[in-house]
Amino acid sequence: MISRVLSADLPAHIGERVTIAGWLHRRRDLKSVTFLVIRDRSGLAQVVLPPAATCDLPEETVLEVEGLVVANPQAPGGAELTEPAVTQLSGLAKQPPFDLYRPALTAALPTILDHAPATLRHPLLRAGFEVSAASAAGFRGALDRLGFTEVFTPKIVESATESGANVFRLDYFGRPAYLAQSPQFFKQALVGVFERVYEVAPAFRAEPSDTGRHLAQFTSLDAELGFITDHFDVMAICRDAVAGMVESVRERASSAMQLLSATLPEVPVQIPHLHFTEALKLISEASGEDVTGEHDLAPAHERWLCEWSAREHGSDLLFVHGYPLVSKPFYTYPDPARPGYSYGFDLLFRGVEIVSGGQRLHRHEDYLAALAARGENPEPYAGYLQAFEHGMPPHGGFAMGLERWTARLTGAANVRQVTLFPRDLHRLSP
């Protein structure tokens, strides 16, 4: 390994000669002196060239710099490198589409995405991905502690089930096949094997709408568990997963959060919850418009409910449960006490739905009845329904889109900003 000290550790080496290595973040030619700012994964380090020395290397060129560490309260971290010997490690760097050293982002999103290999190096853009990585680790850690097993399931499936539309079709050794929109069927079957499972994996939707919250590929955080009493058990596990994600971001990515001026939510021991019908009543009373006949929440309603939750409960998180059966997938468990309503739920966070979940049907005959009630042919579901013939406990689960969560958490207006090389209707590269 190139023997070097990370920028962040320079203050511990004052008075020593050390080597640092990283990207030439900025070259500052002042009248009397030239500074080089070197960026590595830990942060920035300032290098002072000797009087009269200059540097004509372009920014983003990779350098190794050997020199003497000297205390300087003006330098990042309070230390800088003097008497430097500079070695070039990369080719001469081509100029990025905008100056990466300026603290604010000066480019529009398409420019950022078109040149992602260079632009993602900007500390503000990079920070979102540190939050994302910490979130995924927190999700896994929380569920590991709760006795879940991690699984890896197929992303190529035989039939375009579940939502039917919006699937990508591919040529599978001469036969048609589809990219999985979710691991739904697999994770349910695996409750029969492990009782509690989770998966962190790509999911695919041929999403024709070009909004700030949809992607053709997203990272789905999925969990499913058996031996539940009802959907409130699933909501409790979902709460623990979210709390684990928040804790992990606090531990692993607090400087990224600070850089983004983003704040972590408090996750109450019990996240406030509202039945779907109560939610519509509250909205109707507040708006003066009767929405109690609706079957789903409009984006404006989700925003209003989140404001209500923050105001009434001091919580950025709110469960809405008991959605009408018609607005939830066919495998959703019906509420035995309220015909037409289900044991499905959503978790809203800062104005947007970030989790969908619920109790599922667990008896084979109930699946056949639910498909028949929707006028669907059970034949394409044969592989899926197999598990339910062999004894399945009452179970449920939930799914969260990592990018949407990260966008809400960091205040990114568009999920693409917190997606590495996003894929959408118009974008297939880089």
Added chain:
Amino acid sequence: MISRVLSADLPAHIGERVTIAGWLHRRRDLKSVTFLVIRDRSGLAQVVLPPAATCDLPEETVLEVEGLVVANPQAPGGAELTEPAVTQLSGLAKQPPFDLYRPALTAALPTILDHAPATLRHPLLRAGFEVSAASAAGFRGALDRLGFTEVFTPKIVESATESGANVFRLDYFGRPAYLAQSPQFFKQALVGVFERVYEVAPAFRAEPSDTGRHLAQFTSLDAELGFITDHFDVMAICRDAVAGMVESVRERASSAMQLLSATLPEVPVQIPHLHFTEALKLISEASGEDVTGEHDLAPAHERWLCEWSAREHGSDLLFVHGYPLVSKPFYTYPDPARPGYSYGFDLLFRGVEIVSGGQRLHRHEDYLAALAARGENPEPYAGYLQAFEHGMPPHGGFAMGLERWTARLTGAANVRQVTLFPRDLHRLSP
């Protein structure tokens, strides 16, 4: 949550009335008494029905059993449940294709795979997936400790680069696109952003060969890091990742390993390594057949080298490095001291190559030259090559197939046995 005690915890409740829940693993009707064996995620529990009582529920039906815990040295764990009240939680289970309660597996692989939602419940089959989950967690943990950032990259790509053949083609909003065979290009570009990255994600190969070690979808454990001196730095990180996997299996899945009669390898602080040319010399000397002109290792050679490593170094693991350039991808760094040879390596484990890696080219002009030397048009690689125009440090990385690793570790003859719902030339469901 259904309030219950896990089977494994029964001995701590002797003298108490408790509830357990799980699958009816086995019903044993003896002359004087009937036993029910209940399986949950922690193990097995024995339930004794009162004299004259019988049970006609089929095996695999999900039950809740309330009863009195009584010590019995003959019962699993030394305790059993008496005076039971049995509640049925699932529909009546259809019989699996073979008896899941028999300790040995009595079915052939195709039967197991066709009925995976039921057959994977067999403790011997389930055990492999616990090893797999523990391995993935160990990979991530080791690299987290080494300052790596987890990334999530696109699985849909614009051009069929890298190996060209063996890619799945899909319809992407009316345009052709391909499933990614590896995150190679993305992880390299992200070294420019994070210096050290890893990804655990599906990779896809339209593999026409129907062998025991190939799959159309596998789980790729990928890592890439910058600021290396040469490929030995990558091999050192690869060693730490493997050591972390082994440690994690020891901590999280030791009972699964025991059930499978599988043993963990010792991971030496430095895994023995051989240059490709030395390896061929050893094989030639041992076999009496001159293979020193070969460009790659045949499977029989890999097996022989592993036996040699076990014999000479007491190690189940062996690095072979310095493969000829022609047998490694175009982005492999050439050995400046040995024309025609590269800084690419493989890690062999118990007879099979489980890791491929190496130092990569890092200068833009070297990529153009390498493509030209192979007579390849650089145009489809434009998105890939972008990163190298903007300053990239010397870097390298490696990839491991999780299923192949787990198969070697657990002694599974076929990777399909340690893959949840495998996909191959012939298999697209369940």
